[in-house]
Amino acid sequence: MYGTIVRRKVEQVFSEINRGNWHAMVDGLGDPFHYRFHGDHALGGVRTSRATIEAWWERVTRLLPGAKFEVREVLVTGWPWRTRVAARLRVSGDLPTGEVYDNTMFQFMTIRWGRVTEIETLENLQILERALASVAAAGQTEAIAAPIVD
Known part of the structure; x- marks a missing residue:
């Protein structure tokens, strides 16, 4: 039962993000939290403060x-004091060049008493870096900026 509740909450948060409300994710973070997006690119790095995670989402x-x-699978294990979540998603969208971004994303989370304290995100970096290069070539040089970290 607890796993079902957590799974639905993860699905709800991604549904909110799809509606443009990334604050739903930020509002679920604990204090402290640790967010790592693998790779040395504009979206990569480690964030541990509300200010940097908000700047990152912006x-x-x-x-993109x-x-x-698109949530494809959510696995949940543990109890409220230390819940582990693994999610497999498809992330997609149009790029300014007319190309389509289509990638697989894996996210691993730790939740303690209803607050997310750790997130680790992995995507196919070759696909992501090609998309960022395409965005930069279309004039958005922030796509090749240094990661937002703290």
Whole structure:
């Protein structure tokens, strides 16, 4: 039963993100939290403060506007004091060059008493870096900026 509740909550958060409300994800973070997006690119790096995660989401929406997350699988284990979640998603959207961004994303989370304390995100970096290069070539140089970290 608990796993079903957590699974539905994860699906709800991604549904909110798809509607443009990334604050739903930020509002679920614990204090402290640790968010790592693998890779040395404009979306990569580690964030541990609310200010940097908000700046990161603002960048995501500028670089990949309209990106949608399709939750394909959510695995949940543990209890409220230490819940582990693994999610497999498809992330896709139109790029300014007319190309379509289509990638697989894996996200691993730790939840403690209803608050997300750790997130680790992995995507196919070759696909992501090609998309960011395409966005940069279309004039959005932030796509090749240094990661937002703290």
